[in-house]
Amino acid sequence: MEWGVLASVAGLLAVLASGRIQPATAFVTLACAYLLTGLVDLPELLGSFANPALATLILLLLISLTLERSPLLDQISNKIISGRQSSALLKLMATSAVLSAFLNNTAIVASFLGTLSRQTRIPASRLLIPLSYASILGGITTLVGTSTNLVVSSFAVDTGLPELSMFQFSVVGIPVALVCLAALMLSARCLPNNSTTSRDSRQSYFLTTEVDDDSPLVGQSIEANAMRNLDGLFLLEIERDGRLISPVTPEEIVQARDLLIFTGEVNKVQALQRFQGLKLMGEDADDLLASNLVEVVISNESELANRTLQDMDFRTTFNAGVVGIRRGERRLEGQLGRIPLRVGDSLLLAVGGDFSQHRNLDRNFHLLSGTLQRPRLSMKQSLAALGGFAAAILSASVGITTLFEALLCLLGLFLLGGLLSVNEMRRRFPFELFLVIGSALTIAKGMSASGAASLVAEGMQALFNGYGVYAAFVGIFLLTLVLTETVTNNAAAALAFPIALSTAQSFGADPMPFIMAVAYGASACFLIPFGYQTHLMVYSPGRYRLSDYLKTGLPVSLLYSATVLILTPMVFPFDAL
Template identity: 35%
Template sequence: MISFSMALVFAVIIFLLVALYSGKLRAEVSFFIAVTVLIIAGVLSPSEALAGFANEQLAVIMLLLVISDIIRKTDVINLVFNQLFRGTKTVSGFVFRMVAFVAPTSAFFNNTPLVAMMMPYVYSWSKKNKISPSKLLIPLSYAAILGGCMTLVGTSTNLVVNGMAVDAGFNSLNIFDFAWVGFPMVLVGGIYLALFSDKILPSHKDAMDDFKDGWREYFVETEIEANSPIVGKSVSEAGLRNLSGNFLVEIIRKTAVITPVSPEHILRANDKLIFTGETSSIPELSKPELGLSLPKECIASELSDVVEVVVSHNSWLIGRRVKNTHFRGKYDAAIVAIHRNGAKISGKIGSVVIQAGDVLLLFAGRDFDIRATGNEFYVISKKENKKVDAKKAVMVIAGVLLSVVVSANTALSLFSCLLVVLAISFFTKTLTGSEIKRGINLNMMLIMAFGLALGKAMSNSGAAEFIANNILKVAEPFGPVAILGMVFLVTNLLASYMTNLAAVAIIFPISVGIAQSMNLPLEPFIMIVAFGGAANFITPIGYQTNLMVYGSGGYSFNDFMKIGLPLTILYIVIGTLLMSWRYGLM
């Protein structure tokens, strides 16, 4: 019989599924509401709800995020890229070498900074060889996912699942337990991507190509006449901040270029004003009270360099209208266009609500590289200024690898080792205090901690046991191998349309309950949940690196499904069989 607490947990799970799939609420807000309801109802105690924040695996994830970001800010990896891809001219050759580098690297370093660091190089190589970046960006994301599944520290999903196991009273998994499935799948996945990426993936124009080919659609130029009433006034006083369909992005004054333009900037006679916006709104620039020359096409050589960035999955910009972000003041850059799902968004830019994965085209000022040092977005078409000395970065890389080896062979925990690496990075000024603060992803921390609490609620209420028993009634005749594959499939589908952390939080207690009911080894039923949550290839929204390449590659959902579905099937079949053989379930 279903109890009140069990029914409430089911209702909360349904709420999470709807909220996360619809995107109406941010993931951390959805989890906060869910846990709050469970606390008020008495399903969770306050200490159980907050226990996740003291979880060692969660702390390890935060440390890895901060440390991995050091590598993104150095040129040392670019030197490796230049050697690795020298002489490569074809998509298959590039993809094969990319998987060979990215997969082993992402096994030990967070894959989000790794993909962010690799994307500009992929762009520059594809332009040089006249190949569309859309042939290479999905394989880049998949290579990072495949590699991350090889070790315990390779993805946050693996660490979260291990954290759930430890909280439930089970032994912690070893760092290389995942390699029994992860390494063979890197080989299989790498060969698959090298053979079929060029055949399956489309050849799209990216946002920058679209801009270069049709820049006249983005900008219009006008000039302040000598007798204009706005001469001597600020941009704001002249009413140029409140135009209905156009946005002032640049002023050309003789040989000087002023961008972005502040509201307080004083206008002078003969200033050339560059606007961006809808062509249907151009007539508003011809109002007599503005005293501007008739709008005309811009000269391409007069335009500033345009920088292309992609909004990260945890950016504070998500859900905000452009005009409410104060983007120009914060980053010394003006947004001139936004691309989503491979197409330019029409309408007034200031009214557009920014979403994760959006590609922003920016007019960047001189201080842009200095100010854009956080993880709100990743620059993909212009190389960022590198601030970290290469020798120090190599020391950090060596420190992380040594931490893995030491923690795998001694009683010293990975958390302790990484803490030492972080301390050394701080005292050698490789990282500053503000950079450490920016590197800590509070949104991800909330999701992971509340995800652990949700798993606890499923156990406390009996919901996990109830679901496990009902699954067994149907699936037990098919044997443990089939059940293991079904757990993988269900976890993967949930992760594809929600988030991987939410999926593993829901499925973990169910999977463990099945193993305990059938008196089977726990390890395969723990790890299969991690593989199902992390090996996410069929949608762009299920994994953060997929979302990063989604907008910048101009992909559709269907593009991910075409190349990702066969890889997912391969992973489910081969992964399930390998796990079953490894733990004697066959």
């Protein structure tokens, strides 16, 4: 039985790493399989979804919907970019780290993202990866700084251990954050110096157009159709019957259903209006070109992830046409409507007049440029919301109330005061995260009940026999680190926790250092962009390559790991009390 469970977990990891199936689908499917095979019973499964720490996490994320609308974050981001580049970078990282210790780091990065992308004084590519990394480093210092810490706390509670306290992470987390921020100041020099001008940014997009069957362009050469000297645009290539024609010669004859791919200043897309029978993304050029151009990034909550524009009927859903798509620094080849989209992709949209009125924009996009503005709190409302949140954190920290009680009362006040609506909660409810963590708790119970976790722990004990409990502690941390770079941070914590607990028990050690190894290891995602949502948020706006994350993140990851492995056993000894 235990080998079958281990095989199922290995299959889960393979599915998550492939990215072909949504994490919620994979976790729920495996949890249901454990229920049907009798590894867990129905009360255990339902109890996983009623876990107090999971409920606290959901409350925290719902409250963040109000806090992220505060104009104070925008004002802070505008003031940070001043002085020399090095001082601006230091202020940005310090501010991001401090704010992320208490506020959702996705909201922090989203608030700074638009301002940093639009300003032209310092290349955004020198700022955005440090912003993302600093938000992670701030998050490891408190219980509410990152969802991972609350996930680990939920597992601890579920196994009968005490709930982790607000600042239990701080004694190790703050020194780790300071050391890594110093390293980040140095490694950020390796980041590319991509231009910040609007013109250069727009040149990184590509326009895909299709020639109608009855277009007068058909049968004429590129030169005869006057497509050689367009204002700001250049015909890069033609896709015809699955074959790519590049470069395009002046004598090339245009055929029906050709896909003509243009590059250059796509904000001058109006130059294509004079060509009859030329469509942008299946829409008449005139319909799109009368619209405003808005640049957005697909969010980690978006329903667009792993779907195509045609699948979504994007034009009808958002009253907007996609003019161009960018993924990092790379252009996406082929017909745009058929490309599966990913979290972090940048889209250049030609939007209709009521685009800003669509109620699902916040869930799907982070705004980079354009004239659209989200509804903001007034300054009075903002101060009240932030003051209420600070009071809730203080109340939980000194033991007046539990964190759940404090956040629940605050949520009620936000609803009564009109700072948050039930409709907004319904739209932005983190349903996928709820399913992942609840299912992960069920899977952990199945691993423990089947003996699979103990089997892995015995393997760890045999592997480190003669090296002591510290070597096993290092092994758990490195296992979690590899998992978080391979899958997601919450999934890594979910899969590593039962192994860590069983390993501590097999050595007769206090489980706390092993629990902390899982918490810190699950946040140690500095090498690739795909394991963490804020990395994906900055990937395309910064026009980064994968190597940019590796060069910048490797020194940070090494220092992070060394500092955690040294300090954690000092603060949380292995000797069970």
